[in-house]
Amino acid sequence: MANFDLMATFNENIRELMRLHGLTQEKLAKKSGLQQPAIARLLNDTDPNPKIKTLIAIASAFEVEVSDLLRKKRKKLAV
Numbered sequence: 001m002a003n004f005d006l007m008a009t010f011n012e013n014i015r016e017l018m019r020l021h022g023l024t025q026e027k028l029a030k031k032s033g034l035q036q037p038a039i040a041r042l043l044n045d046t047d048p049n050p051k052i053k054t055l056i057a058i059a060s061a062f063e064v065e066v067s068d069l070l071r072k073k074r075k076k077l078a079v
Contacts, residue, residue: 006070007048013069014043017062032061 018028025043029036034057041047042054052066059066 007045009072010069011043011045013071013073014058016073017064021062028058028061032057034058 014028018024023031025039026036028034029039032039034054038047038054042050042058055066055069059069062069
């Protein structure tokens with residue numbers, strides 16, 4: 001899968017999870033231990049190569065696996 005496709009899937013999954021959990025960028029930042037600008041860069045495609053620790057922090061905030069964030073939806077993500 002091309003990096004662009006992977007990041008598009010990642011962004012789509014994060015946005016869906018944020019919507020399902022009722023989280024803003026600020027709330028996700030607090031829950032994940034990241035800074036809000038880092039969340040914004042990920043969602044706005046200005047950080048095309050996030051660090052593994054960033055992916056882990058976001059996955060942990062939603063209580064999902066990193067692979068769930070990177071996988072094209074075949075099933076609904078759990079809330």
